[in-house]
Amino acid sequence: MSKGIDISKYQAGLDLSVVKDAGYDFAILRAGYTGYGNGTSKAKDSSFEKFYTQAKSVGLGVGAYWFTCANTYEKGVSEANWMYENCLKGKQFEYPIYIDVEDDTGKKYYLRNAGKEAVNQGIKGFCETLEAKGYYVGIYASDISGFKELMDVSGLTDYDKWVARYGSKPSYVTEYGMHQYTSSGKISGYSGNLDMNESYKDYPSIIKNGGFNGYSKNSGGTSDNTNTDTGNNTSSSETITYTVKKGDTLSEIAEKYGTTYQKLAEINGIADPDKIYAGQVIKINGSSNSTSVKTHRVVKGENLSTIAKKYGTTWQKIYNDNKDKIGGNPNIIQPGTTLVIK
16 A cells, blocks of 8 residues: 545645655645636646646656646547647656546536436546556545445446545445545645545556556656567567556467466466456566465555455455454454455
8 A cells, every 4th residue: 555645736836845855745736727707628736747847846746737627528528638649748757647527616516416327427537538648547536425426436436536535434335446535735844734544556567567647657766578479489588577457358468478267377376367457567478476475564544355356366355354454344353453365
């Protein structure tokens, strides 16, 4: 798990070096927003460029978000293209690019009044446009007032979720990569309140190895021979890996490399071959992970599902292997517990 903040012009004057020194790993920056006046005017956040430069200089990972008013597919496309041309182009981001889905504070209710399907279309227009440009995207919203009330999440399963829920874990959205758990966090050296977040995925590795967000493939150092004509290369002593793209299946990857999905599942310790995700690095050859044992120390905010997703297994498998440590309720795991991951 990594921890970070999200900021905008409302935190102008924050010195990001104090954030880094306090042990935080990343900052998600508001790149811009669609204006309240007519629901279509767009503007860059006045602190975005300064925060981006400062975050990079102090070694914080960076992500970005766009406050949306898109209630049609076309408006989502327009917002994404504007964000790309004016905010993202020429930069590199170690964390996802999010569409921020909340009702506008001007009380025009562009999203709520349009209905869930219209909001879904706006989200898809935004996300699909940036994905086509090589960005790793996600959706930010409140667990209840956003994900539950404004959109139909069953139609948005392909996208990463960043969920705001204060005082407890998200309950409506159960699969998410990041949790915004307070809006009143404090860091020594800054007098104001800050939004605090926990990230449960290794986004920098996923993004760099996948070649997303301005990075070339394998910027994180993992070997990837996806453009190599493999033939019999799977018998080579050199480990061959493949970075999963959206829409890939284990069977398709296996066919490409002349092996079987069962073999890939065995090598990579994948308990459910139907559950792989974009950015996941799959070993094509090498020794099996099935006998290797890893350990994971539980931190606050984690549950078995999020841990299982990180290791490419199932919560049931982890629970069965650690019943003596977890106890009778798999929904309750204590921070500090060391789990065996097989």
